[in-house]
Amino acid sequence: MATDESAPLLGKSPPSRKWSLLSLHSRILVAAFIISASFNYTQTPLLYVFRVMVCEEYYRHAPPYDGDGDRCSRNEIDSGSAAQIAIMGTISISFSITNLFVAGWQMRKMGPKMALALQIFFPVLRVCVQAASLLVGAKGGIIMMQASQAITILGGPAGYILILNTIIAEITEPAGRTSMFGILQGVTMVGVALGYFVGGWVAENLGIIRPFQLAAVSLSFSCIYCLLCIPYIDPNTVSREKRETKPKGVTAFLGPLRSMAPQRLRLQDGRVVKHCGVMFLALGIFTGVLATGYAPTLLQMYSMTVFDFNPTNNSLLMAVNGLIRGVFLMFIFPQIISLGRRWFKTSTEPVALQPSPESPIPTHPQDFDPVPATVADAEPTKPPLPVAEVEGGAFDLFFLRWSLVLDGVITALAAFATRGWHIYLVGFLLPLASGSAPASKGVLTEMVPSSQRADALQAMTLVEYMATFSTLGIFGAIFSSLADLGKSYMTFYCNAAIAIVAVSILLLSSFPPPGSEHVPDDVEEWHGSNEGERSYTDARSYSKVPPEARDAVGRSLNDFRFIGDWTVEQHGGTFDADLAWLNAQAAGLQGADRRVVVLMHYSTAVDKRSVDPTHRTSRIASGFVTDLTEQTCWDSRAFGAHTL
Known part of the structure; x- marks a missing residue:
């Protein structure tokens, strides 16, 4: 033990990286699990409900069915149900985009805790309306079901995912953000898998209305859990930007999109240049989600029309897909990121700042300097250690590109399915190509200044939902048209082609040059x-x-x-x-x-x-x-x- 006066009385011990059940990270992950499960109890039953409602409406104007087998197994009904699902998805995503701005406003005004609770409370009302629409049925039930999506403006999956990602970005050190984004999404996927499986089983065995009632109860419990177990976080800490510099009105509403614009950088030689890395990243992610975002719905629709899957079969398919994706993101993805970063280090990658030597504790009067500004009463024994804002993002970008390539290849192979188990195999393999979403968020948080991190995450979530909005409309129409021709399998090829385009765009994205500095737009x-x-x-x-x-x-x-x-x-x-x-x-x-x-x-x-x-x-x-x-x-x- 050191005997001089500069030695601290308490020895240093390395911080533990283990999480307890009461830690902030653990409570956030538990919240993500129960919320995601609650939102997905009704997802598979919804597809079946639309098919039944379209079938009911069809036979109101067509001759009664006379034959063996499923009376709803007709190209016209398959096409009509696909069109109605696409319409509902389009409505839902359009309201979800607005919900992103509402959630961002709620975080800035009330803090993440209350904003998260509100994002869960309003969907309780939505599933109650959807349950009532089942009693109406046919065309009236379809209209009522689609109109219920307006409640999504006030609360929905887009908002709660944004809030959870923002909390994780704020409480996690830069080196661990990409892995933590993956773990968060993995826990969410496990919740999705549970929601799909339980929802399908309940619909099949207890009645089609029961999943909606279960969702209402589960969402109510989730809201209470967030109010009791998620700690209060000061809304002023969500963004480090000065309040007096923030825009107002319409500019504030669209403000987060500014973080996606080309950045002004000052190079080491003093030149100020435009850098488009973030812009191409956002465009690549938009195209990637456009290619892969319809895959889960496409698998379910294709399995129903070609292999006569029922709600239980589709629930099992989505449960397998979500469970494998969750396990991959929670356990395998962080290891890939960790090993890949060590392997991928090159001389062109930004070098992390090294901690400065430990400061000696002053022991003599001459060691103290006059302090020109008011400081805290207690002074640390050494200055804060540097935090490296760029931690191996080059590999994250590399991983992002190749995960989309693999996703496109597996999606294209689904077109060759000739047996029902082939669809299950595709559902098992697709999660192994996941990780593009957490990787993109990890890359993004290292590309932008820390003061823009919250806005950048909101903008990227907005980009993803706009892509989902587009893919539901575009590929929903493509699938509907190809289903009329009896060639719905060709939709998989279209998905794969767009994925390759996304990779080509991401090749244009890069990190700012080493030694460069972000120059604010107002300078x-x-x-x-x-x-x-x-x-x-x-x-x-x-x-x-x-x-x-x-x-x-x-x-x-x-x-x-x-x-x-x-x-x-x-x-x-x-x-x-x-x-x-x-x-x-x-x-x-x-x-x-x-x-x-x-x-x-x-x-x-x-x-x-x-x-x-x-x-x-x-x-x-x-x-x-x-x-x-x-x-x-x-x-x-x-x-x-x-x-x-």
Whole structure:
């Protein structure tokens, strides 16, 4: 044991990575499981209900059925039920898109806990209306069932998934986000599998209305669980953006979409360029969901029309699919990400920041520096460790592309199914190509600044739902048309072709260049267009902290004590990039007949006339001032006049 005075009284112990049943992560995963199961008790019965209602409506105007077998086994009824399901899916997704903005507003106003409870409460009313529509039947029941989707605006699966993903992104360290997104989706898929299986069994054995009653009870329990077991999270912590900079009105409603636009980056040489990595990622994910989003519904519709699957068969199919997908995402996907990142490290991948050496505990009066700002009463024994915001995202992007390739291949093979067990085999194999959704969210959270993370996740969820909206309409119509021709199997080929297009788009997506820095849209530069005019530039330069002063500065400045994900090393790295940009701008103005004013927050000279005598020998002075008198931007020959 160390015997000097700088040794902490309590030895350090590495933080445990094990979760208890009462941990925040565990409670969120339990919530995801019971909510997802509750939402899916009615999914398979809904398909069967529409087929029965369309059949009832058909025989209201057609001669009575006279023959053996299922009276609803007709191309006209198959086509009509597919069309009605596509209409309901289109209505549901359109309302779900609106629900995303409502859920985002609820999180910002009331916090994730209350927003999650509201997203579960309103679907209770929806399933009650759907249960009543079964008593009406035929055309009236179809209209009532479809109209019930309007309640989705106030609460639905889109909202609760967004809220859970946002919570996970906020409470999980960057290195673990992709795996945690996968585990969350895996738990959700296990809940989906349970919902499909239980819902189908209940419909088959207890009556078609029972799954809707079960869903109402289960959703009510889920709402109570969230109110009791999910802790309150301050809505101000969901986004780190300053409130006064946030847009209002329609701009605020569409605000999250701005995170998908091309980013402005400042390179190491000071140049500001446009980077389209996030935009191509969003476009690729949109196309990928367009290709694969209809696959579960397509498998069920195809199995009903070709292999005469009943609700129990389809429930078992979806249960197998969801269970395998859940197991893959919870246990195999995190291992693939972990091993793949170690294998995929290259010299072009951003290097994680290394922790600074442990700071000594001051033991003598001369070790203490004057603190120019109010700090907390208690001071840590060392400055916060750097958190690397980019953690192996290159492999995540690689995995995302190839998972879509494999998904397309397996989907195309489904067209060759000639036996009912072939469909079960496809349902078993498709989950092995999953992981594109959590991988895309992991890539996204590393591509955007931390202040835009919540908006980026909302925008990506919006992109996914818009793609789902499109695929239900497009491929629902394709399947309906091909079913009329007796060639519904060709829909699988169309899905596979679109998946290849998605991979081609994702090849255009890339991470920002190493050493680059995101430049906010509101940071602009302006130069007068006529000779003799005065030009202004806002140079957001920080200060250069030498290695010997990092510990003292890290302990004393509020910037590093209270700003999350901000370290002395990042502070200095940003200074280097900003200085390179400012020097490049100054060099470009050399010889120009114009007056230039450079506005900066940090002091740029150590002249004794500009430094308070009290702080001239302070070891934390570099946190406020850096001498730029030898830099190009200081050279008066570059400017007619220079003001700092």
